[in-house]
Amino acid sequence: MAKVRFLMIGVGGMGREHIRRLLNVPEAEIVALSDPSDKAINLVKETYPELANIAVYADYQEAISQSGADAAVIVSPHSMHFEQGMACLDGGLHVLMEKPFVSGSDHAEQIIAHAKKQNRHLAVAYQRHLMGPYMYIRDLIEKGELGKINYICAYQAQRWLIGATGSWRQNLALSCGGQLNDSGSHLLDVVLWVTGLEPESVSAVIENHGREVDIDSAVTVRFKGGAIATFNVVGSASISWHEDVSIHGDKGSVLFRNNKILVAREGEKSLTEVSVEELPASSDPDIDFVDLVLGRVSEAAAPSSSGLRIARLTEAAWESAANGSKVISLSE
Structure with missing residues (x-):
């Protein structure tokens, strides 16, 4: 071909x-x-x-x-x-x-x-599986430079409540969910991807602001191995976009601040910004998919299993919120 x-x-x-x-x-x-x-x-x-x-x-x-x-x-x-x-x-x-x-x-x-x-x-x-900043963070963790991951705080704010008003994205029958299932899906996915952690249990509080889909979500995840993560997905924000992800291990920390990466390795008490020149080259899912079909790579950068694990996590968050923040187990 x-x-x-x-x-x-x-x-x-x-x-x-x-x-x-x-x-x-x-x-x-x-x-x-x-x-x-x-x-x-x-x-x-x-x-x-x-x-x-x-x-x-x-x-x-x-x-x-x-x-x-x-x-x-x-x-x-x-x-x-x-x-x-x-x-x-x-x-x-x-x-x-x-x-x-x-x-x-x-x-x-x-x-x-x-x-x-x-x-x-x-x-x-x-x-994001093909974007330089996230590939850098994943590589940092895979090399063990942060040690054992203990805590993750992921935050995303977007003017989604107003910006998506009247669109299919706020129609439950078409969207199958709100902001957590839309832009928030990227936040959930990238944390699981860069850390390689597997969710064990989930609890959540969700506010719909009178819409038929979720707008604001506060989701807490306990991972196998003990790490904790909080996901704060704010669709009612007045600003167009902001995102932060902080990952803390027992040897170091990495902070992502709207495309700026700050790192503190073992023994370092302060953060140092990572220069753009240090980041891997970015690509995109379309190039990657062409390479996959042509046999140049053996697996997609974001295989279908990525979609499955985020679906499971999102469903657990919705179930928890609907049942008074009940802790939902994701263990097999």
């Missing part, structure tokens, strides 16, 4: 971002667009004139059977991911799924098993 031919399912804002990335990958070719919105399709063609004559399908099932694609990128509302992903796998396509993967852990387990049965690749577009 000289090129990977892509079908794009869902071409709204994030769909156009995937298109932009793929158009810069020599080994990728976009052969079809599928979206029921004429406005979204027309905006893609206006933005990318090289796709002016591309095949367009309102029905994704027709697109799967008629487009001649090798792979699909699914960027539709969350509740549609499972059905569309299963159909793509049935049609012989490899699938790159936007976060937060599919609607719940049961569906995640089913689609992972189906991808294995169909012998097709299935990955999640958690882009």
Whole structure:
């Protein structure tokens, strides 16, 4: 296979971002667009004139059977991911799924098993697995420079309550959850990924602010081995975006402050900022997925198992909050 031919399912804002990335990958070719919105399709063609004559399908099932694609990128509302992903796998396509993967852990387990049965690749577009700052932090921890991880504090604030008002993201039937399941999904994922820790139990307090989905979440996680983490996902903030992650081990600490990394290694009582030059080169999920399909890498940077573990953690947080912050066990 000289090129990977892509079908794009869902071409709204994030769909156009995937298109932009793929158009810069020599080994990728976009052969079809599928979206029921004429406005979204027309905006893609206006933005990318090289796709002016591309095949367009309102029905994704027709697109799967008629487009001649090798792979699909699914960027539709969350509740549609499972059905569309299963159909793509049935049609012989490899699938790159936007976060937060599919609607719940049961569906995640089913689609992972189906991808294995169909012998097709299935990955999640958690882009932080390919971003220099997070790769640096993961490498720091894997090398043991922080020692045994004891405590993690992860904080994310976004003007999501107001910014997503009226959109499908605050429609439970389409989004399958609120801010914790949306931007918060990235925060949960990156902490689990960089630390390699496995959640053991969860408790949570959640505020919906009158909406049908979660807006603000305070989630406490106990990991196997004893580490504790607090996840503070604030969707009611007045600011557009801010994120902090602090990781403390028995030998050192690393603090992430809106793309700035500060480190204190063993014996150091103060933090030192890490220069940009020290960070690994960044990539993105689309480049990584092309490499995966072409056999250049053996596993996706964010494999489908990433989506499953975040689904389990998120569901446990929702269950805890619905039951008065009851501690929910995640042990097998």
